[in-house]
Amino acid sequence: MAGVARRSAGRGRRRIGPGVAVSALLVALIALAALWPGLLARADPNAAEPVDALLGPSGAHWFGTDQLGRDVYSRVVHGARVSLFIGVGATGIALLLGCLIGMLAATCGRLVDEILMRITDVLLSFPGLLLALLVVAMLGPSSTNATIAIGLSSAPGFARLVRGEALAIREAGYVRTAVTFGAGRARVYLRHLLPNALTPLLVLALLSVGAAIIAGSSLSYLGLGPRVPTAEWGSMLAQGKDFLTISWAMAVFPGLAITVTVIAINIVGRDLQRRFEGRHPVGRF
Template identity: 50%
Template sequence: MSELEITAASARPGDPDDQQDGRPGAQSSGPRARPSVVEIAAGLLALVLLVAAVAPRLLAPGDPLAIDPLSAFGAPSWTHWFGTDESGRDIYTRVIDGARDSLVIGASATLIGLGLGAVLGTIAGTLGAAVDFTVNRFLEVLFAFPGLLLALLFILVFGPGAGSAIVAVGLSTAPGYARIIRAQLLRVRSSAFVEAATVQGLGRGRILGRHILPNTLAPLLVLGTLGVGQAIVWAAALSYLGLGAQPPAAEWGAMLAAGRTYITSAWWMSFFPGLFIVLTAVCATALGRAIERRMRHA
């Protein structure tokens, strides 16, 4: 189980055994802790990335595809903060513009993975032992392959591109989400408040919709936040291999791939896209852990 799965598996609104009415957050807690410096920094970075994705011209008014051969391989300076690439394109402008592609790929892949995981996990946990056994065997087969390998196999069949990378990463992360959701659902089903609702004569559908699913799907917010960072890293890896976004797209993984040829003479071509990949992944992890802590102590 990955760190994402271990962390997110504990993300729930409190122990259902302590929630007598079946609603999240029924237990009392002390005063909420103030956000840490890391959480504040992560929040600010997330805000900058969202602005870059929605309105990149506010942060970088230039054209990310503008070519200036006379400025090729320019080192970082006051004119070009992150330097220029082999075609004289401003790397800062391309990094800001690439935030949209990277975040869209990461968020879309996470939504696909979460959606499939929620469906498979819910089916396995609610439709009886035979269905649970079948779904579990299917998930075990998928777990036999590394997630990135599954993504590579998908792209091998359907061809490279940003769309293929989104679906491939989403499919490769779905088994992990399904296992977390299934385990959470089984835990909630055996809790005291579900047993009390059963004794009171509530129908199976009402118990499922009112008590089980709300407590089971609560960790999805944490899973999604953590998953975006992981999906961006995976998508960047596929682009680096030439299987994701294709040049001249200003996607961070594609920029890394373009800069590897000149790593010894123009290090900034790879450094700054790689730095933003790392910062985005760290930011998503920090925000996910912050959300998880607040949900657990709510």
């Protein structure tokens, strides 16, 4: 009784803290940069002005210029598109594959479960980036291939989680009751099992967007991402490090872009996670 009363008191809508508000604003800004970079940066990210090469930050060039005299601010803004594309795309692929493998493992009997989960174990035993490198080595460097590579390398983790959720939910009362209404297996799986197994993963997926952005930047830092001259934070960072002694701005701002984006996404993701904690779909409390 006291527990109930206390819980209901604690359950009241959590207030949005200032850190979360700033982070959410940043995430929105980065999304805007990815969708309409022209709104935030008027300069052409690929227009070279060799006369103005390697300048420090100024009124004309907020983040300075690179070795070819391109505006770093504009390139950072335009680079958001590729970075977010890799982050969101890779997570999407991982989620899709993870759901497929996880649901198959949870619903197709012990043998399928055993085989799929052992493969997952093997894949999980490699560091994710190593796996991604292997895939890019096979497919060739490009931003699409980097996305696929990162997606494939993070799918096993999602597969594990989906399987676990689905196995627990399969025993829930509402799945058994659906059977007594004469619902077929496919319908029960699609209408009850999958949506409920997926709900707790959505927040986790948001968190993994941040990790995928770092992985994407790492790949393009190594020259395995999008081709030059595409503006991308990882490759900008790689170029910047060669001129670090001449212009600090060229490396620092892309690096800052990666850091700020990932931290902002993580703060928003953690906050959502806390909000949804305890709303577990298995139905036992």
